[in-house]
Amino acid sequence: MNNILRILLLNVLIFFLEVPSKAYAQRTGSIYVGIQDDVTGKPTPVRVRITLAGKPVKTLPNEVVAVSYGLWDHADGYAFQPDSSFYVSGSFRITLPPGVYQFVLSKGNEYISQTHSLRIRPGQTSRQQYRMKRWINMVARNWYSADSHIHIRRSPRENQPLLNWIQAEDINVGVLLKMGDFWETYYPQYAFGEKGIYRQGNYLLTAGQEDPRTPEIGHALGFGATFSMRFGRDYYYYDKVFDELHKRGGLTGYAHQAESFHGYRGLTLDGLRGKVDVLEILQYCVSPQPLRTEHYYHMLDLGFQLTATAGSDFPWCGHDHDHGPPEHSAQIGNARFYTYLNKPFNQASWQASVAAGHTFVSSGPILDFRVNNAIPGDHLNVKKGETLTITAQAYGHPTQVPLQAIEIIAHGRVLKRITKYDPGQSSNHLAATLELKSVEQGMWIAARCYGDSTQAAHTTPIYVTIDGGGFHNSETVDSYLNQSEKYLQELEQELETHRDSPEFRAWYYKKGLKDRVDETRQVISVLRNRLSKR
Template sequence: MGILPVLCRSRGRWQLLLTVLAVLSGFNWAGAQTIRSGQLEVLVTAAGSTQPTPVRVRLTRAGRVVPQLPQQAIGVMYGLWDHADGFGFQPDSSFYVNGRFRLALPPGTYQLSLSKGPEFLDQQHQIVIQTGKTQKKAYRLTRWINMAARGWYSTDGHIHIRRSPREDPLLMSWLQAEDVRVGVLLRMGDFWETYYPQYAFGEQGVYRRDNYLLVSGQEDPRTPELGHALGYGAADKVRYSNEYYYYDNVFDKLHELGGLTGYAHHAETFHGYRGLTLDGLRGKVDMLEILQYCVDETPLRTDHYYHLLDLGFPVTATAGSDFPWCGQDHGHGPAERSARIGNARFYVYTDGPLTNQSWKAGLKAGHTVATSGPMLDFRVNNARPGDRLNLKKGDKLTVSVQAFGHAKQVPLDKLELIGHGKVLASVSKTDAGQSASQLTLNLELDTLTRGVWLAARCFAGPQQAAHTTPVYVTVDGGGFHNPETAERYLKLSESYLQEIEQELEKESHNPEMRLWHYKKGLKTRIAETREVVEGLKKEVREKIKDKRQEK
């Protein structure tokens, strides 16, 4: 769920908005059949196929949306807090069709926008409608990259829409129109109730069409004091209403049911860093949503991610749109800030065809890249993101990173190799042999004496970024933590634990602030986490002592 300022800026009742736009446009759209009009017939296919393809459509005239839906528009109820805020129109006044639509329009000049996710090139067309005539238009969408052909499958890990088997085919068309290969629909909860129900979980909740999947998950527990928790891939939902602030109980059960657990919103909003510290340092967190448009216009946020990594805890990078709560689209004028499925996504590498099981296995292995545009191929001694390499002291590492973009749609700017949170090497589009369409880094790291986590990071056009899960490198069976930052991050961890302790002493009459009701159980969990912190501090002190003795 996004933060309140985002909701206030970018949401509304779409029917009211469209009515206002209709008045401003000067046309009596509701009575269009009573005036002389023309017809627009559109067919959209994708390169390599003659069949219509699901696509996102936006139709405007003089910069104003045409507040009229074709009969072929695919509508599904959606909205904030599971309310009926939208149906056929998307928040930016686009709509989805399965590749064909027909619409009666008053004569004039119109602008038609077509899109199908970041791997396809967007198209804009001008169409002139004449009275009594039919304009038949056929358009072919082309890819600038095909990640599925490389074994990487796009995932939006954070979608809030209720569904039943009746909605599955309609929602699948929405996913295909954004080229999201796996859509994770999250049942959302808070202390009081749940929203966006899913009719089944695990394999029973999987809906497949072609090479696309709809799967169920959960964003629950969710509190303003400890953050928003995520659960993917479990055989069932898990909710303990009477122990709501004990996230670890939910995480343990989700793991028992074959699921993965983590935190949403970069762990920044809703004090998610507190919960991340409490559960992450006790080894109960698998993943962190590091890329999303819910915090501000910078989608990639890594402070809390690097915190855990530098302390030696492996965490998989994920991303998600948080539809219909959060978004950042450009080029659409007044509707600039709006939710959109797939605007933040992560790619999962699978060793073989896409299935729910292969997707879960790839996610569990950490084979992921989070992105809002750029595509990354990152290898360390040919290992992929999420892999672990155990080397001997003095062994060399061969690092290869390629970033792919498109000069107009995803113009690459900078590619970086990150090690222990620092930039070890970088290239930009202005360097020799590099371009806005492809950036390449190849290097060797010599005389490795200790472990390190290595990741690739890329920046492109406005609000476009990508980050891989690290490759975890250990030496002679040691760890991959960062001894240089360990003391600082452990102090920060302790400060977060103290924040929770301070909140436990505040008896609030606010019905949304219930942390203090769970004082006893949370103090036990804080004590357990503090033991981990003290153990890590002891390790740091011993290593510092050993280094001094060596000198």
């Protein structure tokens, strides 16, 4: 009798469990979505955003690729991105209430984004297959994209999902930065150098650091070294970190266009003493207009070679991270740079090419820039009176990357500007050519391009020298050296201010920083004597 009762009770329980499940299935529908690369025909990672009547859908498929991320290394996000999108590795199935949903599929700047209206019918499962098409293929042209400013903690367990994330944004190199401040570090990386590289084909992850970071001198960058460097007791002496990173095979630089957190002071202090390799000139942390070049041109006009780089600063910065709509939130790859390689792609060849300056930064437009067939980062030495043939081309997409204008610039001055309204030009291709005849002085020459209000691109310069001379701008040397002196005076005022706030500690390092200021003043004096126009 007891066994019969148990069987009856079990059947009743099963019935009551199955009924709601069947009822739910009848009230919802499912859709299977497969995404392939249009050329290879293979499944490809993508970014997906689903909305209903303009509002984000809060349901996730089981196939979502998830990694914990957040500000200050907190677990603020996991499967959803800040704009309510998510990543999948090529296919997913999702169950939703009936309705007409908008599915947006994207894959970085070089692929054409797709928007599809899909109807979910109750009790039914449908299937959709989509192919992601490129409007341009930069790897086929030997240019590899990178986001060198990503903050996500990483153990070996996160390697594969994080690689899927950068594949979904079509970024060839993702640089994961350990971040620090005076007190501690965040976003740890399990290894640096060769041991910290995770690669599949033309995509790789590597480690770096954004440390030191101070409100008085700015945020320092370093990547490619065999180990991270940090001097807690000498935290404000950035040059010690830079020197050690260089010894360990790394590159160094400043973040946020050297604008945020008074980074121009640090760039002056370390850049004029030859400690800096790269400057992040395109990013959405400072402004919705991502290209900021004031401090870049400052250093170039003084004759200092700097590679232009860019990075998203994920998860901190979006197109308008303070006031913008969700679709303008922080996103990996929204600011990136391209590096030209004339040899097989790997970490070493990529880093060597970055060091050589063979780069351009972009939030959409693509640039091809040459001077007498030299490319960005090259040093072109010519004889006095020779002619320079300059070509600059920009490529875009009429709806996704609509080009507005391209400019050839030398010493910060526009030599030629072409817009989409000029004869023979369009929103998907702009071309400017120029001959500089009888060149009398050295100069740095670059190209820059503008798309919509949030899209821009800029090359590292080509450095033109005459009979082995310099490329500095003798017209602006005095004013830029005076500006450098002003920045040093600002720093000295900080050193005289004892602040109670624990975030401001420059005063504590007064003696060591004053020594470095004095060294920089000596450099300024030498530059003034050697470069000023007489």
